[in-house]
Amino acid sequence: MIGRRVVRAVVFAALFVYALISLYPFLWMVSGAFKGRTEILEGGFLPRAFTLDTLTQTWGRLHFFDYFLNSLKVTGLTVIGVLVVYSLASYAFAVLDFPGRRILFWFFVALLFVPGITMLLPVVILEKQLGVLGTHIGLVLPFVNGTAPLTVLLLTNAYGSVPREMHEAARSDGASEPRIFWSVYLPLARPAHVTVAVLTAVPTWNEYVLTRVSISDPSRYTLPLGLESLISSEVPRYNEVMAASLIIVIPVIVLFLFLQRYFVNGLVGAIKG
Amino acid sequence: MSTLSVQDPPGRLRGEPSRGRSPRRWPGWLTGWAFVFPAVALFAVMGVYTIGSGLALSFAKWNGFTPTWNWVGIQNYLDLLYADPVLAPELRRAGWNTLQVMIAVPLLTVVISLPLAVALNSIRRLRGLLRSVYFLPYVTTGVAIYFAWRYVLEPDGAINTLLRSLGLGTLSQPQGFLGNPSTALPTLILILVWSSVPVATLLYLSGLQAVDPHLFEAAQIDGAAPRHVLRRVIWPLMRPITAAIVLLGVRDTLHGFQIFLVMTRGGPGGHTDVLALMAYRLSFFKGLAQTLGLASALGWLLFAGAVLLTLVNARMLRRVQ
Numbered sequence: 260m261i262g263r264r265v266v267r268a269v270v271f272a273a274l275f276v277y278a279l280i281s282l283y284p285f286l287w288m289v290s291g292a293f294k295g296r297t298e299i300l301e302g303g304f305l306p307r308a309f310t311l312d313t314l315t316q317t318w319g320r321l322h323f324f325d326y327f328l329n330s331l332k333v334t335g336l337t338v339i340g341v342l343v344v345y346s347l348a349s350y351a352f353a354v355l356d357f358p359g360r361r362i363l364f365w366f367f368v369a370l371l372f373v374p375g376i377t378m379l380l381p382v383v384i385l386e387k388q389l390g391v392l393g394t395h396i397g398l399v400l401p402f403v404n405g406t407a408p409l410t411v412l413l414l415t416n417a418y419g420s421v422p423r424e425m426h427e428a429a430r431s432d433g434a435s436e437p438r439i440f441w442s443v444y445l446p447l448a449r450p451a452h453v454t455v456a457v458l459t460a461v462p463t464w465n466e467y468v469l470t471r472v473s474i475s476d477p478s479r480y481t482l483p484l485g486l487e488s489l490i491s492s493e494v495p496r497y498n499e500v501m502a503a504s505l506i507i508v509i510p511v512i513v514l515f516l517f518l519q520r521y522f523v524n525g526l527v528g529a530i531k532g
Numbered sequence: 533m534s535t536l537s538v539q540d541p542p543g544r545l546r547g548e549p550s551r552g553r554s555p556r557r558w559p560g561w562l563t564g565w566a567f568v569f570p571a572v573a574l575f576a577v578m579g580v581y582t583i584g585s586g587l588a589l590s591f592a593k594w595n596g597f598t599p600t601w602n603w604v605g606i607q608n609y610l611d612l613l614y615a616d617p618v619l620a621p622e623l624r625r626a627g628w629n630t631l632q633v634m635i636a637v638p639l640l641t642v643v644i645s646l647p648l649a650v651a652l653n654s655i656r657r658l659r660g661l662l663r664s665v666y667f668l669p670y671v672t673t674g675v676a677i678y679f680a681w682r683y684v685l686e687p688d689g690a691i692n693t694l695l696r697s698l699g700l701g702t703l704s705q706p707q708g709f710l711g712n713p714s715t716a717l718p719t720l721i722l723i724l725v726w727s728s729v730p731v732a733t734l735l736y737l738s739g740l741q742a743v744d745p746h747l748f749e750a751a752q753i754d755g756a757a758p759r760h761v762l763r764r765v766i767w768p769l770m771r772p773i774t775a776a777i778v779l780l781g782v783r784d785t786l787h788g789f790q791i792f793l794v795m796t797r798g799g800p801g802g803h804t805d806v807l808a809l810m811a812y813r814l815s816f817f818k819g820l821a822q823t824l825g826l827a828s829a830l831g832w833l834l835f836a837g838a839v840l841l842t843l844v845n846a847r848m849l850r851r852v853q
Contacts, residue, residue, distance in 0.1 A: 266758075270651045274658075277648055278665045280726070284680035285668065287690055291683060302693045348571035357564025363572065370579060372839055374787040376808040377831035380815040380824060381582035381589065384596070404578035407571065436563045465674025468790055472816050483675040487794075490679060497683050504676035515671045519664060522671070526731055527738045 288508070291501030299498040317502040325478065326485035327506065333395050333402075333481055334463045340403040341410055341459045342452060349414030350440050354426060364411065371408035375468070378405075383472060392473050401469060406459050413458075413528060417451030418444050454525035457518050461511055482507045590828035595820050602822070608829035619826065626798075626805040630785060633721055633806065638781030640725045641732050642774055648729070649736035650766060663737070670730035678794040681723055685709045710796055713803040720791060720804055728784070732777045739773045740766070779845055786838045807834055 291299060292314055294306045317323050351357065352364045382401050383392060391397035421444055429439045445452070467483040474484060486503045489495060515522060590608055592601035607615075614620050648666070652659060669677070684690040687708040695704040705712050709719040743766075751761045767774075789808035792798060798805035798813075807830065814827035 267655075270654060274648075274651055274655070274662055277644075278662055281666050281669055281730075284677055284684060285672075287684050288676075288680040302688065302690070304690070344570045344574060348568045351564045351567035355560065355564040355567060357561040357568075360564065363568060367571070367575065370575075372783075372835070372842065373583065374808065374831065374834050374838060376787070376789065376811045376815075377586060377828075377835050378579075378582055379812070380827055380831065381586035382578065383815075384589075384824075385577070385582055385585065400574065401578050404574050407575065407579075411571075436567070440567075461671055462674075465672075465676070467675045467794065468812070486675055486679060490682075497686075500679050501683060504679050507674070507676040508672045511671050512668065515667070516664070519667075522667070523734060523738075526734060 285508070288501045288504050291498050292505045294498045296496060296498060299496065313498045313502045314505070317499050317506065321485070321489070321499065321503070322477075322480075323482070323485055323503060323506055326480050326482045329395070329479060330464060330481040330483075330507075333398050334460050336395070336399045337402045337406075337463045338456050338459050340399060341406050341455060344403060345407065345410040345414055345455070346445065346452065347440075349411055350418055350444060352411065353415045353418035354421075354440075354444070355436065364415070367407045367411045369408075375405070379469060379472070382469070386473065393475055393479070395479065397473055398466075398470060402463055402466065406455075409458065410455050413451055413455055413525065414448070416528065417448040421447050450521065450524070453518065454521045454528070457514060457521050458525050460514065464511060465507070586828045586831060589825055590832050592825045593822040594824045595818075595822045596824055597820065601825075604825070608825045609833070612826060612830055612833065622802070622805070622810065623807070623830070625802055626807045626810045629717060629804060630806045630808075632717065633724065634782055634785040636721045637724045637728060637785060638778045640721070641728045641781060642777060644725065645729045645732035645777075646736055646766070646770065646774075647762070649733045649740055650762065652733070652737055653740045663734075666733055667730045669727045673727045675790075675794055677727075678723075678791055682710070682795055685719065687711065711800060713800050716796055716800060716804045720795060723795075724785075724791060728781060731780075735773050735777060736770060739770050743769055775845075779842065782841055782845060783838060786834055786841070 287304070290304050290306060293309050293311070294313065295308055295310050296313075298306060298308060348367075352360060378401075386392035386397045386401075391400070425443055425447075426439060429443050434442070465483065466481075467487075470481055470484055471487070474480060477488070480488070482503070486500065486507060489500050489503055589601065591605055592603050593608070594601045611619050612623050652662060652666075685708055686692075687706060689708070691709065692704040692706075695701060705715055709715045747765065748761060751765050756764070785806075787808065789806055789812060792804055792806050792809045793812065796804045798809050811827050811830040811834065814823040814830060
């Protein structure tokens, strides 16, 4: 009996240690965001002179409110684009029959194997020619296209698992395909849409590489670029950097806490599927 | 049209289809194509066209500004692989670093997350809370968290302070963990492991929950030691999940370079340079030098590598099973 207790204690201790490792940078992010300009240079964990000034200044004077709106716009448009474009396409792949269906489906999935860096340069060159480089639309278009493999897999699975009889019943009631899609499949596959939305929103919110090379006008900066501009000064003020990081991370954590099961289902589904 | 409607099933006739959208006038294949059209149009421009033009560019020299490309055949590939005295060693070093990351990250991820998932699966209380906590590094992966790591890894940052206060001062790094050439890459590898443990743990946990709990009990009653249960029962059962984690890890290392860009830019002295970062530099940071073709060629070498490794991995893992 004692042996079992010891084992349990060890298990719990190990789990807690890893929980601490998991949280480690977040704890320092929070502590740094509430420190003043001089205290950040000292080592302590808990801020001695707790201050909200760093956060309010970062939000206001350093334009992080504008960056926040830009990020919201880019992320929102990307999520809407992904849901509209790929719910239609996945419906066709899962339910309709047309020539080229199979090969098109595998084309989309094969995109998973093309590294982002291979696409990055040609996308930038193309957008320069089209005149959308440096605009928010110029970010949204490749972001939407980039989610294609995962989204098409998830949604085609979701629509495919709707019983075929429902489609036939609706069909014999005289409903057109757009009608069946809208009133039968969309409501039934709602959880899959939420999963797609969160799995799109989070990486888009955090995206840095394409945004960095395309956006040059500071008024169009998203949050990650704003954050980077803080650290590119010779001596970064880490209290401001941590406050800005906190502004980026908090919406994602809130989203995650509320929609946790959609993240979990989506990831497990995508990898097993 | 009238002859056709005679053949209609009775059900279809009752539900008066509206004139313009009659299924007869709007054949099935057209409906299908209408549904996939937006996705295909976007894919044609952002996917097929860009992939094609990128491939073409890999056979040319161009700096992004002159009106024409200079065709050079496969010279870019040769330059990268061995011909150019500057690029080829740079590629070899970045390739070596990439290889280390590609082996170390999936390995360490599996070594940490399988026991973690087994432990998590063995408890009831706090399981949900701990699972959420473990998952945070995945959701927040990005620039913000990399800057937080930079902050704690500074020369007088939290990690050095922690090591000194634990009496492990010899392990602390006076130039910072990212400033010392011999610790920079291992540090980045550990951070990559830190951010890939969440998904791996989650996958293992869902795999373990699908296993009949009586199986573990039976093994314990038979007197099997926990490490034997882990090796003889759990490990074989989890093999498909391990395969998926390794595949994902290898793919992510070839594709991803954000952490290297944000935390070290390949430094100090190229010790954390990776192939994708090298391609990024050739694409955007060479001014008027004609390196865009080289960048494309390197991108295609990476693509070929990714496909090859996936095939080899898949075959090896299938043989093991």
